[in-house]
Amino acid sequence: MSKAPIDANPMFETDRIYTATTSAGGDFRFDAAVARVFPDMIRRSVPGYTTIIPMIGVITERFARDDSHCYDLGCSLGASTLAMRHGVGDRRCRIIGIDNSSDMIERCQHFIALDDHPAPVELRCEDILDSELEKASVSTLNFTLQFVEPERRPELLERIARATLPGGALILSEKIRFEEDWEQSIQTELHHDFKRANGYSDLEISQKRSALEQVLIPESLATHRERLLAAGFRQVTLWYQCFNFVSLLAVKG
Numbered sequence: 001m002s003k004a005p006i007d008a009n010p011m012f013e014t015d016r017i018y019t020a021t022t023s024a025g026g027d028f029r030f031d032a033a034v035a036r037v038f039p040d041m042i043r044r045s046v047p048g049y050t051t052i053i054p055m056i057g058v059i060t061e062r063f064a065r066d067d068s069h070c071y072d073l074g075c076s077l078g079a080s081t082l083a084m085r086h087g088v089g090d091r092r093c094r095i096i097g098i099d100n101s102s103d104m105i106e107r108c109q110h111f112i113a114l115d116d117h118p119a120p121v122e123l124r125c126e127d128i129l130d131s132e133l134e135k136a137s138v139s140t141l142n143f144t145l146q147f148v149e150p151e152r153r154p155e156l157l158e159r160i161a162r163a164t165l166p167g168g169a170l171i172l173s174e175k176i177r178f179e180e181d182w183e184q185s186i187q188t189e190l191h192h193d194f195k196r197a198n199g200y201s202d203l204e205i206s207q208k209r210s211a212l213e214q215v216l217i218p219e220s221l222a223t224h225r226e227r228l229l230a231a232g233f234r235q236v237t238l239w240y241q242c243f244n245f246v247s248l249l250a251v252k253g
């Protein structure tokens with residue numbers, strides 16, 4: 001059994017999914033085993049995640065409007081759902097978290113129930129490609145678009161843009177790919193160094209990398225920017241980057 005990192009949070013179960021050698025591991029899935037360890041997994045795997053979550057609250061505070069919806073698309077256990085809920089303060093907003101993993105949504109219900117805030121939260125176990133969206137002042141795709149088939153990404157962003165009220169915003173966080181080989185390789189190495197510093201072994205890093213290969217498809221920053229503008233957002237700004245993980249803010253005119 002591998003040792004837990006010294007800063008392991010006793011509130012959350014340690015991610016040991018890829019510690020043992022798996023010859024035919026199969027593709028990464030958001031199943032019950034992943035849902036159980038997800039808070040630990042995402043914190044130790046995504047550089048900047050622990051900064052991005054509270055900033056989603058800060059951005060929500062600026063863009064949320066009375067009588068609107070705030071969508072968290074691919075909400076997992078509701079970390080950004082809760083940041084948005086607190087960001088809306090006392091405005092008349094409905095927070096809607098959507099995820100197509102029933103294991104995630106089930107556990108998410110518990111986290112939402114433990115949180116005490118008057119803004120109503122609705123959770124839907126649905127594919128965001130089929131979900132009805134309307135009256136959005138703020139929407140979040142926090143590391144979710146990267147799991148959607150690339151061919152279906154334009155239509156999803158167009159639907160979000162259409163559902164967004166004038167002056168409304170989309171926060172898009174993604175793992176990105178770099179066009180220059182040298183940049184792709186140093187940024188990937190730094191990401192792996194971050195994982196190693198968080199207690200993951202080389203075996204865990206390489207097995208998860210293989211499992212994600214066909215499932216998490218990163219695109220370049222330029223592709224994301226251009227597609228957001230083509231989808232109907234008027235302004236796009238990069239507000240966060242740590243290695244190959246970024247977050248963009250897109251605003252509808």
Ligand SMILES: Nc1ncnc2c1ncn2[C@@H]1O[C@H](C[S@+](CC[C@H]([NH3+])C(=O)[O-])CC(=O)[O-])[C@@H](O)[C@H]1O
Nearest residue numbers: 030074076079080099100101127128142143144147
């Ligand atoms: N088509 C889809 N429809 C609905 N959900 C989907 C779809 N594809 C993937 N998902 C869901 O998107 C989530 C991606 S994790 C988001 C973290 C969260 N935003 C967080 O801020 O903690 C990111 C990561 O694990 O890197 C998973 O829960 C999937 O089930």
Ligand SMILES: O=C(O)C(=O)Cc1ccccc1
Nearest residue numbers: 041042045046175208212216
């Ligand atoms: O772990 C990785 O290498 C990632 O790119 C991020 C991640 C985090 C949680 C689930 C899937 C991917």
